[in-house]
Amino acid sequence: MKSETPKPLHKICGNEMINMILDSCQNAGLSPAIIVIPENSDQFESVTRKKIQYVIQKQPKGSGDALSQIKQLSEYENIIVLNSDIPLITPSTISKLIESHIESNATITLLTSIPTENKGLGRILRDDKNNILSIIEEVDVDSQTRNIEEINVGAYCFQSSWVSQALKELHPANNGELYLTDLIHIASSQSQHIESVKLNDSNEGLGVNDRAQLVKLESILRTQINNKLLLNGITIIDPKTTYIDQDVQISKDTTINPNTHIKDGSIIGSNCVIGPDCTIQGSYIGNDCVTISSTIEYSKIYDNVHIGPYAHIRKDSILEKNVHIGNYCEIKNSHIGQNSKSGHFSYLGDARIGKNVNIGAGTITCNYDGSKKNKTIIEDNAFIGSNTMLVAPVTIGSNSITGVSSVITKNVPKNSKAIGSPARIFKTDQRKHR
Numbered sequence: 220m221k222s223e224t225p226k227p228l229h230k231i232c233g234n235e236m237i238n239m240i241l242d243s244c245q246n247a248g249l250s251p252a253i254i255v256i257p258e259n260s261d262q263f264e265s266v267t268r269k270k271i272q273y274v275i276q277k278q279p280k281g282s283g284d285a286l287s288q289i290k291q292l293s294e295y296e297n298i299i300v301l302n303s304d305i306p307l308i309t310p311s312t313i314s315k316l317i318e319s320h321i322e323s324n325a326t327i328t329l330l331t332s333i334p335t336e337n338k339g340l341g342r343i344l345r346d347d348k349n350n351i352l353s354i355i356e357e358v359d360v361d362s363q364t365r366n367i368e369e370i371n372v373g374a375y376c377f378q379s380s381w382v383s384q385a386l387k388e389l390h391p392a393n394n395g396e397l398y399l400t401d402l403i404h405i406a407s408s409q410s411q412h413i414e415s416v417k418l419n420d421s422n423e424g425l426g427v428n429d430r431a432q433l434v435k436l437e438s439i440l441r442t443q444i445n446n447k448l449l450l451n452g453i454t455i456i457d458p459k460t461t462y463i464d465q466d467v468q469i470s471k472d473t474t475i476n477p478n479t480h481i482k483d484g485s486i487i488g489s490n491c492v493i494g495p496d497c498t499i500q501g502s503y504i505g506n507d508c509v510t511i512s513s514t515i516e517y518s519k520i521y522d523n524v525h526i527g528p529y530a531h532i533r534k535d536s537i538l539e540k541n542v543h544i545g546n547y548c549e550i551k552n553s554h555i556g557q558n559s560k561s562g563h564f565s566y567l568g569d570a571r572i573g574k575n576v577n578i579g580a581g582t583i584t585c586n587y588d589g590s591k592k593n594k595t596i597i598e599d600n601a602f603i604g605s606n607t608m609l610v611a612p613v614t615i616g617s618n619s620i621t622g623v624s625s626v627i628t629k630n631v632p633k634n635s636k637a638i639g640s641p642a643r644i645f646k647t648d649q650r651k652h653r
Contacts, residue, residue, distance in 0.1 A: 220430060225257075227303035228266050229427070231437045232444060233464030233482050236306040236427065241269055246310035247317070249299065255285040281396025287386045295379045297321065300399070302373030304427040307436060312423060313374070316416050320376035326411035327382075327403065330374040332424035333417070339428065341400055342367035343415070351413045353404040369417070371400060372424035381411065440465070448475075470506070488522070502532075505540075518550075539574075552592075556599070569611065570595040579605035579623070586611045598633065608640075620647070 220226050227237035234242075241252055253272045256263050257279060264273065276285045286292075286300060299317060301308070312330070320328035329351075331343050341354040342364055354371045355364050385405050389397040406413055418424050427433050444465065445458040452471030455461050461475050464482040469475070473487055476494030483501035487493065491504060496512040504510070505522035513527035518536040526532065526544045533551040543560035544550060550561075551568040561567060561578035569586040571594065572578075582603050584595040593611035597603065601615045606624040615621065616633030626640040636645045 220433075225260065225262060226427065228262055229433055231306055231433065231465075232440050232462075233466060235266055237263070237303050238266070238268060239306040239465075240301055240303060240308065241267065241271070243308055243310045243313055244299075244301070245269060247313040249313070249317075253289055254303075255288055279396075281392070282399035283386060283389045283397030283401060286382075286399055287389075287397070292379050292383045298377050298379050298382070300375045300377065302426065305373050305424060306427070307423045307425060307440065308372075308374060309423060312416075312418065316374060316376055319414055319416050323414045324412065325376070325414040326378050327406050328376040328414040328416065329403065330372040330424065331369050331415050331417050332372050332421045333368045334370060334421040334425070337368060337370050340426075341371040343369040343371060345369075350407070351403060351415060352407045354400040356398070356400065370424075372418065373426060375399070375402075377402075381406075483517075497527075567595075569593065570597065572597045573599035573601070573617065575600045576603070577601075578603045579607060581606040582609070583607075584609045584611055 220229060228235050231239065237254070244252060251272055252269065253274055254263060255274045255276050258275055258277055274288050276288050292298060297320060299313065316328060316330055339357050341356050342360060344352045344355050344364065344367065346352055382402065385402050388405055389401055392398055403413065422439050425436055427436060441462065442458065444463050445455050445461060448463065448469055449455055453469050454474040456475065457477040460477040462480045466484040467481050469487045470489035472489050473491040473493065476492070478496045479494035480498045481487070485499045485502050487499070487504045488506035488508070490506055491508045493499065493510050497510050498514045500515065501517040502515045502520065504520045507523045508520055509525045511527035513530040513532070515526070515532040517534040518532045520538045521540045523540055524538050524542045529547050530544045531549045532538070532544070533549065535552045536550045537554045538544065539555060539557040541558045542555050543562065545562040547564050548561050549566045553567050553570040553572065555572045556574040556576065558574055559572055559576040562580060564580045565578050565582040566584065567578065568584050569592050570584050576597050576599070582605070585608055586592050586595065595609045595611045596614040598615060598617035600618045602620045603615070604621045604623040604625060607621045608626045610626065610628045613627055614630045615627070616631055616635060618633055619631045619635045619637070621627060621642065622636065622638035624640065625637055625642045627637055628641045631637045631644055634647060636647045637643070
């Protein structure tokens with residue numbers, strides 16, 4: 220992968236490959252899960268979400284050596300061994316592999332496939348009675364075996380008592396590594412019972428050895444995700460330019476327009492319009508919302524909210540029902556009350572804004588004093604004039620008004636008007652202004 224990140228920790232549609240395989244194993248009812256990792260691999264423990272047993276392989280001496288590091292193999296009647304780079308394998312395939320292994324009482328059952336391209340993959344060598352003899356790696360193929368279509372996927376069931384002993388018979392290859400695939404030849408030479416399960420969909424068995432293959436698998440999975448959403452009543456105008464992570468939830472009758480990215484477990488309600496040109500990351504969006512050409516990050520948006528175009532809703536913001544955030548507005552760590560609106564060109568950072576508040580164009584909460592962030596509070600029914608500078612910490616009382624281009628440096632009581640730079644404060648009869 221030419222990366223500081225270990226290959227199994229590269230992501231496909233928002234999820235690490237190793238976690239995708241662990242999810243499939245868990246959903247197939249398998250436990251415990253044991254991962255063989257190299258030394259100094261704290262990244263694995265920080266990324267994997269489930270209860271995992273970790274076994275260290277001190278030197279990278281091949282897959283056969285990796286399996287031999289697991290000392291508790293004999294504690295189980297059967298084990299399943301999976302390569303960490305086959306992320307599209309499904310729980311149903313894993314279950315089918317296990318069921319075939321147990322029902323046939325095989326010593327080894329392996330998963331095979333007939334892909335459209337076999338370059339770089341281990342071929343399954345069979346005799347004239349269709350018995351599996353061995354797996355021939357790419358470096359060892361000759362003119363007779365090069366065109367074998369059936370390949371080894373990298374998922375195996377073993378009888379534990381047999382494999383514990385057979386691992387001792389592995390011999391190093393020319394590069395000094397012990398190959399797990401050599402166990403097939405050992406079993407064949409002992410006349411052990413070898414079974415196989417062939418994939419119906421060869422895409423499920425595709426592996427990842429470089430970033431080009433990673434992109435290929437991501438394209439396959441993205442198509443699967445989008446097709447599932449389409450069948451569940453979501454409209455995706457152009458699936459080829461719509462990028463949705465595996466853990467995203469979207470309700471029916473929502474429309475996703477082109478060039479939209481939805482990721483990090485975002486949840487979107489029904490009857491929404493998202494996009495074009497939106498990024499929704501780790502956020503909740505309620506029903507009947509519209510978001511156009513905007514970015515929403517780790518925030519909560521309630522029902523019937525309109526955002527954009529060109530708005531940025533930053534982390535830890537909350538927009539209550541019927542809020543309108545228009546062109547070129549930035550909201551950061553702020554709570555906007557029901558029916559409030561900021562139509563265009565404003566920055567609202569570290570603010571608590573009540574109900575029915577109007578934020579005029581060019582309004583800024585001056586929340587940073589050079590050492591810390593300060594809070595702005597705007598109470599219900601306030602009217603903030605265009606180009607108002609709110610120098611936090613500051614509170615604007617309910618039913619108050621700020622004049623155009625005012626600089627507010629002290630609290631404004633309710634039912635008041637603040638005008639000027641710095642602002643002077645006047646009590647008002649709100650009945651004349653509402």
